[in-house]
Amino acid sequence: MxxxxxxxxxxxxxxxxxxxxxxxxxxxVQKVEQQTIQIRQHIHANPELGNMEFKTSELVQRELKSYGIEVKTGFAKTGVIGILKGSQDGPVMALRADMDALPMPEKTGLAFASQVKAIYQGKETSVMHACGHDAHTAMLLSAAKILAANKDKIKGTVIFVFQPAEEGGADIDNFTQGDQIGSRKMISDGALNHPKPEVMLGMHVMAGMPSGNIFYKDGVILNSADSVRITLNGQQVHGSTPWLGRDPIVAAAEVINNLQTLISRRVDLSKGMGAVSIGNIHGGTAGNIIPEQVTMVGSMRSNHEGIRQSMLKQLPVMVEHVALANDVTAKVELSSYAPVTDNDKTLTALMTPTWKSVVGDSKLHLLEHNASPSEDFAYYGKLMPSLFIFLGATPLNQDLAKAAPNHNPLFIVDDATLKTGVEAHVRFILDYPAVAEKVQAAWKAKN
CATH class of the missing domain: 1.20.5 (Single alpha-helices involved in coiled-coils or other helix-helix interfaces)
Known part of the structure; x- marks a missing residue:
């Protein structure tokens, strides 16, 4: 008894x-909510394109230093690393936010809507935070403030990763220089070397998901993404005498049609999905002239690495043979953006109670299928156990089905959801040390 x-x-x-x-x-979290909102709205009103996030980077550095956090720069041009050592021994843990905006106009009508214009690929364009990176940066800054004020409760070291150019660089050729921006450049520049984290959390606000709700999934959560550029060269001739030339227009039509068989006839669809899309095609100057050249740019996506590799291997061969059949020449260029974003299964399972403590059972959702977009966060997941979750961004009083999606001029983030993201960051750091040994053991056994 x-x-x-x-x-x-x-x-x-x-x-x-x-x-x-x-x-x-x-x-x-409640005490810093207004600051979180103010920072987010300031960044939203002053967006900067990839590789050009100079003022945003300065804001991040200034805030981190004011919290007493060590700041390091010199990574990926505008990237920022914050380092916070807890008062107790423990693992090195990383939290990541992206900072860049998109080259597009804003049509939300918000009081803090962007009016900014900037140079993208040599041309002036409107700029908007149409993917929520302003929210990501603000949420991570507030989490950093809370953790710094309570470092006596932290077991280990926290690395705050503020990454530029997740959407691509404004000042480089993203097709040929993709490895010079974003997470790949942060990694190659040594941003994660001293100290080296053993785990990383990423978070993304999503339209069409209710504000204050968290969505997660083990395994694949986002597709891979690879770009393709195809140039077909024929022989220019008058449209009335096609037999005197070599028609790259007809060849391009056959290439586009045949590319679809890469998925429907060439890969094992029991393993996953794939998609090949040509989004840009250009050739010719007049309706009665068969041009010398046609160029096409497209993308390939998959939720399975084997299917992805199959497409990358077989696409050039297919295009070259179609070109040969049409007596034109082909040049095929491939450019990788990101592999599959794959959540570590052990980490996902062991951190689920953390998300329940943040939002409760009713607002925590296990996804049945991965989302179709892609993220260069995937490269961090190649180095360590990682976890990427979604945070609902659409106000609860709106029809979710009618919400403007990410990358839309009408896209909005409900400021009420920010506190959920801040808390999720903080709780991840506080809770992970208790499961670190199991996560690392599973990771080593797998790799």
């Missing part, structure tokens, strides 16, 4: 302790 009584008392004390802990985190 005495032992049972002790167990009951211990359980009650643990329950009270857990409740107090939860209250402490939520109270801290």
């Amino acid at each position: 005495k032992m049972n009584g002790q167990i009951c008392v211990t359980a009650a004390l643990l329950s009270i302790s857990s409740l107090s802990f939860a209250d402490w985190v939520k109270d801290s």
Whole structure:
């Protein structure tokens, strides 16, 4: 009876302790909510394109230093690394946010809507945070502030990764120089070397998902993405005498049609999906002239690395043979943006209780299928166990089905969802050390 009584008392004390802990985190998040919103709206009104996030980078550095966090720069042109050492021993953990905006006009009508114009690929364009990176940056800054103020509660070291150019660079050829921007450049520049994290969390706000809700999935959560550029060269001739020339227009039509068989006839669809799309085609100057050259640019996506590699290997061969059949020449260029974003299964399972503590059972959703976009966060997942989750961005009083999607001029992020993202960041850092040993053991066994 005495032992049972002790167990009951211990359980009650643990329950009270857990409740107090939860209250402490939520109270801290609530206190910085207005600052989070203000920073997000400021960044939204002053967006910067990839590789050009100079003012955003300065803001991040200034805020981190004001929190007492060590700041390092010199990574990927505008990237910023913050380092916070907790008062207790433990793992090195990373949290990542992207900072860049998109080359497109804003049509939201918000009081803090962007009016900014900038140079993208040599041409002036409007600029908008149409993918929520302003929210990502603001949420991570607030999480950093809370963690810095409570470093006595942190077991280990926190690396805050503020990454540029997730959407591509404004000042380079993204097709041929993709490895010189974003996460790949952060990695190659040594941003994660000193100290080296053993785990990383990424988060993305998503339209069409309700504000304050978290969506997660183990395994593949985002597709891979690779670009293709095809140049077909024939022989220019008058449209009335096609036999005197070599027609790259007809060859281009056959190439586009045949590319679809890469998926429908060439890959094992029981393993996953794939898609090949040509989004840009250019050739000719007049309706009665068969041109000398046609260029096409497209993309390939898949949720399975084997299918991805099959497409990358077989596409050039197919195009070259179609060109040969039409007596034109072909040049095929491939450019990788990102592999499959693959959530570590052990990490995902062990962190699920953390997300429940943030939003509760009713607002936590396990996805049945991966999302179709792609993310260069995937490269971090090649180095360490990683986890990428979605945060709902659409206000609860709106029809989710009618919400303007990410990358749309009408895309919005409900500011009410920001506190959920801040808390998720903080709780990940506080909770991961308890499961670190199991996660790392599973990772080593797998790799």
